[in-house]
Amino acid sequence: MTLLLISLALCILPSLATTGDELALLSFKSTLPGGALASWSAPGSYCRWPGVVCGGRRHPERVVALRLPAHNLTGRLSPSLGNLSFLRELDFSDNQLVGQIPPELGRLVRLRVLNLSDNLLQGSIPAALGRCTRLTRLDLHNNKLQGGIPPRLAELTSMEYMSLARNTLSGEIPPSLANLSNLSYLALSANMLSGVIPSSFGMLSSLSAITLGSNNLSGSIPVTFWNITTLKSFVVRNNMLSGTIPPNAFNNLPNIQMIRMDINQFHGPIPPSIANASRISEVQLNYNFFSGHVPPELGMLRDLYWLQMENNLFQAKGPQDWEFITALTNCSKLEVLGLNENKLEGALPLSISNLSTSLIHLELRINGITGSIPEGIGNLVNLQRLVLMRNSFTGTLPSSLGRLKNLGGLTVAENKISGSIPWTIGNLTKLNYLDLNMNSFSGGVPITFGNLTKLFGLNLSSNNLTGPIPSGLFNIPTLSGYFYLSNNNLVGSIPQEIGNLKNLVEFRAESNKLSGEIPTTLVGCQLLRSLSLQNNILSGSIPLLLSDLKGLETLDLSSNNFSGLIPKSLGNLTMLHYLNLSFNNFVGEVPTTGVFSNVTIVSIQGNNKLCGGISDLHLPPCALQSPKRRHKLLVVLVVSSTSVVTLAIIVLLYKLLSRHMKNKEAIPSTTPIQGHPMVSYSQLVKATDEFSKTNLLGSGAFGSVYKGELDGEAGERTIHVAVKVLKLQTRGALKSFIAECEALRNLRHRNLLKIVTACSSIDTRGDDFRAIVYNFMPNGSLEGWLHPDKNNQEEQKHLNLHQRVTILLDVAYALDYLHCHGSAPTIHCDVKSSNVLLDAEMIAHVGDFGLAKILVEGSSILQQSTSSMGFRGTIGYAAPEYGAGNTVSTYGDIYSYGILVLETITGKRPTDSFNQGLTLRAYVELCLHDRAMDVVDTQLSLDLESELHIADAAAYTRTEDCLIQLLKLGVSCSQELPSSRMPTGAIIKELRAIKESLCGNAG
Template identity: 55%
Template sequence: MIPTSFGNLSNLTIISLLNNQLSGAIPSSLGRLTNMVTLILDQNNLTGSIPPTIWNMSSLVLFSVETNELTGTVPPNALSKLSALEIFSLVENNFHGQIPSSLPNATGLIQFEIAINHFSGTIPPKLGGLQGLQFFVLAFNAFEAKNHHEWNFMHALTNCSELQALELNDNKLSGTFPSAASNLSTKLPYLSLAGNTISGHVPREIGNLVGLRSLQIDSNSLTGFLPSSFSMLRNLRRLTLDNNVFSGPIRPTFLGNCTQLNIFSLSMNSFSGIIPSTIGNMVSLLILDLSTNHFTGTIPSSLFNITTLSIQLGISNNHFEGPIPPEIGNLQNLVVFDAMFNRLTGEIPATLGKCQLLQTINLQNNSLAGNIPSLLSGLKGLEILNLSRNNFSGQIPNFLGDFTSLAHLDLSFNNFDGEVPKVGVFANATKIWVVGNSKLCGGFQDLHLPPCSLQILKRKHKIPVLAIVLSLVATTICILLLLMFFLDYYKRKSRETPSTMSTQGHKVVSYQQLVEATNGFSTLNLLGSGSYGSVYRANLHDDISGQENIVALKVLKLHTPGALKSFTSECEAMRNLRHRNLVKVITACSSIDFNGNDFKAIVLDFMPNGNLEEWLHPFTNHQPGARNLSLAQRMSILFDVANALEYLHCNGGAPIVHCDLKPSNVLLDSDMLAHVGDFGLSRILIEGCSYFQASTNSMGFRGTIGYAPPEYGAGNMVSTHGDIYSYGVLILEMVTARRPTDNMFDQGLNLRKYVKIAFESRMMDIVDPELAEELENGPATTDGPSNQRKVDALISLVKLGMLCSEEIPSSRISTKDIIRELHAIKVKEIKENK
């Protein structure tokens, strides 16, 4: 609790108690501090209402109580006596009632932020006197504006020439789009009216707001064409128009001029016509979503010149026709390609295999034909592949079974024939769909397909004469190449020098040794595969002791763009790092293979308990309960990961940013001790630099969608704050057992918002069922001391996850504070056990 005795410190001018575990009410005695300038009580557990005495503190310049559990209303005259007030924030509490009518009197206000509360009523119209106002944030409340009179506040805000952010999203604003919005400050960079029920047309003069960097008007009832003046908004980075009733074509001049857009979403509207070729000018796009409209014509090939497109390309539910342009191979960093429900024809271009970061391909309900190209075999990170309801034919390729991350494969209602493979994903009938292919046979019994005839089985295993001839020719060529290789061997032997990653006491291994250790890189030894490399279990022979040591071998896919940089980053990051919670690098191999190609690999400690991803989301063929994690184990893992981050950020020399913290990169040894691994995207911050540093590499989007912080998508800024965000998402995933990329998260909902919504009233409904069962069936009843202690610890963990995953980087806590919070939870457990 905040001591009431603070009110006796008459000379006190600043109180900052943010980010603690303070509970109870704000003491009214603070109102006696007549010299108080700054009062910050953010991110605690404070309850009750704001004492009336606070509103008498005339010297107060900054008042902020963000992220607490405060309730009550703000009196109408609350701001009348706060003549010096510049910053006022009640964000993320449970306040209700109306905006105080005295707001126009606070003429020195710079920030007025009351988002994420239960405020209602109308917005005061007389705001024109707040000439220094920069941030006016009312999002996620229940404010109303149904007619021109109730929208008068917008006209008043046109006098606020310093306005930097106007956030009115997710309220109950209705009526027509106010024309006064186009007269706001030309320096305004951020305007959000999303998530309301505003109707009518966007004002024709909206292009006056030439300073806009983000315009969000999605999820309303807006109609009509986009004004031609949109082409004047050349500074836009984010434009979301989705979920409205817009119609008409997209103007070529708009697409040609707004070249700085990163996020462009206009899905779920009624736009029509062709996509102009000038879309290729939007060379900074990360996300493009044109889905669920009435677009026609072919997909412009210029679209695939936007090599920055890395997060999503959505063109589904339209009337596109013709083939998928082969230029799609230019989008080598693309993660999601969604073109379902169109009229596309032709074959899947083999160049799609160049997009080796793809995780989702949706092509269902088109008229595509031909075989599945063998060049797609390189898409090892694929999680969703839907080719259903097309005209594909031929045999289902075996390489699809090698995709260890594939969780959804739908090949139904096509013309595939022959035997269904029995490897990998094909062994799990809950992950594949092959119905509607009348010529398929075999496969596992759960698929309920007819057995294959002897003729089909012979056809599958028969070696054609042509193949034998080609094999002989290939063998001859290989012999010639081998001779050339031996002639050139001594010239190239210098390339087989040991990597500086070799640790003292371990001999550098050769390519030949690694081939033998993995049985020729057999798939039986494959532990997993990612964008830049595959990991094998290897039995490495020690020449000194004569023993076989089990290690993990990460082999780089050097043909993948960015893989060599990934290898360099990992070696550079791990060169001098030594910590019990980091995966230990034993040695490295930088050599050439038997064909004369570059070969690079890293030898790591083997982790017999796999990775955290496998424990949080076990495959369905595991026995129920076989890989459960108790609350104590989860907390222990979080401790280990936090200690690893603390070492990387603060104690390992120059700060190192991991850049890709997620469950699959948290490995567990035989004692369930967690080790952070995979430093392929890491970045070493220059000594003396700020926490933020622009990425100068060309590896595309850093991190993994869902775990990467929002600022990486907006500008690819690398910082230690980014790792903290990923850690926060990791906490929420460990509590809920839901991935941040779960299909349920759409329309602006994400894992953090999902947890926040349920946190106060139905927390146990979203908890991982395994944890919920532990709490319900533990050694005491749910209201007993043991189980209540666990519930309290769980709630504390959730709060920590929320603090770490704040959208604004500077609002996230440091690794030192994370460890302190985890210790506080643990100490509380011990005390209550005594």
């Protein structure tokens, strides 16, 4: 009988164990909303459920691993996971899990890998995790964890990899972590940790990489750190650390490859012992108080490729102090040399011309360097960026610079260079920006500058240049950031070709000797924001077409010979916040509307024949008409009285015709979208609480969007909607409404914003009313996630890299459908981050088809636009060829998509200001080949820095490669030549490969 009971027990126990694991999994599933893990359903087969791994010789039905990275999981972690007693690996990284980490996980005594990174977990790190003594990898980076680092983590003596980076952890670093004798990687960066770096960390004899950057750490580097012979990567950047580097610091660091100590308060010299760190490749010491001479021993670091020492107190005066340059010629891999903002004086040694031909960046900005720029600098044939501004260079500019065919940026501004500008500069066909400002250049502007077809910004201001402005400069299609010619002695007229610069943002030619009239072709510069022409001898009247430059913010025409009336239409420039028309010969009445109603932004002094205007201008009133003039007017009225009836009839006919045309124009909007019943004005008033400001989601050129709750049909639930109310008083708004209705009539796709209904009605004042009603997107726009309000802590959001790639892929799917798979090819014409809406599951939907264009079936992809709406798209996103406003194409959408990709990865708006006035695309392209990670969104950079790095070099490299591939994708899609841009199919293929690579990292 006893034997029988034992046999029964042996049969039952495995069944009970199996049931326990299955119950734990189902309990976890039950805490996840939205039907997540729906495939976890078949009873008894949980070992075959996605992400579940069973195994082991003695217990094959026990769960040993849970791998669910990047599965869009939401909800909380269930304490029941602590019942999976055979679990060795738990990976829920890159999801959207919330709540706290259950202390019950501390019961998983067999656990070796715990990866909960890239989630939204809050609360403190459970001290109970200290019981998981077999744990070798703990990755909790990029969450919202608070509190201190539990000292009990020091009990995890098997730990090899620990990343707690990018949270809001506070307090001091527990010195007891030094007990983790097997630890090879420790990442605590991007937290709020304070206090000192524990000196006990010198006991971590297996440590390969440590990242403590972006905290509030103070004190000095413990002396014991300089004895960790296994150390490869040492990152303490962006803290408040101080002290010096000991003289023998590098004697015991034979494996060190990377040192990042920038943005601290270190001082003292760089010890010559750095020569002993023979494997070092990256030294980043900028933004400190290091002083003394730059040690020539740096030249013994044969693997050195990155040396940044700017914003310190390094000194050089005589030739002996510059010996380090000669020594660095031995570093054949050197790519970046940054010495900006130090105290370097004296002449540059000729040996600078013998630096590695691998050199890409050479920056010596803001020092006291004198003498000439060596002619041999043209030997640095791979140089892409040369920055010598704000020194005291003299002599002439070397003509050998024309050999630097890869140069993208050249600035020698604010020096004392004289002579003519070498015509050979025109050979630099890859040049993105050229800044020769504030020197003593003379002669004419070389006509070879017309060859600089990649130029985005040109600054020739404050020199002694003479002659006319070469018309070829205005044929550079990329010249869009800035074009400065001010404070020279240029003569002649402004070339008519200025209208070719469709995307130019700022043009300054003040304080020259320019004459003639403002060319009417200037209206072609539709993106112009600033126009400065003061202090010339320009004449004629202000062209009426100037008022068509709707984006104009500053206009200065003062101190010229302009005459005639001031156009009232200038008052329609709603963006204008500075208008200076002083010291000219304007006559007549000053307008009173728009910009002219604000005396603080308008200057008209020195025009003695002006009258009227607002009272704050203190101008004399305009004189009444003379008696003779009044008599003539009376005669005209008498003679015309016989035509009153005729005139009345004409007016009546005009009104009737206008009303007829208005009704005719409105016909397409009365039944805007097939299958969507119209909704009444009163229904929308109720849905939006009378269009209250509290429900206002945003406002654009053609409409405002309100959040609302629309009652369904009888028995149906209320639906949350977004109501776009058209601003019909705005020119083009009705066309926008019709275009959006036409575009959405037959479009159906998962990644397009779904329309619920539309409204074409009359409001309570009897005015026309148009609105389109969409499904409400609870997660707002991509723009809101990329650029949250920094002053509103509740709106602080973060998209990890996987989420950003997924969103970009969703948008690519939408464009592929519009261009290739809809009922007719459709061009969106306004792809931008604010038009990418995110639903509750963070799925992206492309919306706002107010500028859309449907191509005629069978037509070519590129065709003439018959629209009269003019410029299509949004500044910064619009394709260059749209500047003329006469063509639309699918290529234009791809360009906008490319800018969207760059915005998503860099976190920068396309309208932000960049160095030397570069555009976002030019800025990325300039840094892509050597400093790509410098342009990546700080959030993504911190993610990368705090997760893998040296300890898992392969995974780190894959993630970094993905970021670079995304930047390259954005640059490729936004090529200047439309036909060079990638088609949607190739974009989707590329993004899928990137996403698969990221998932591989997560796993």
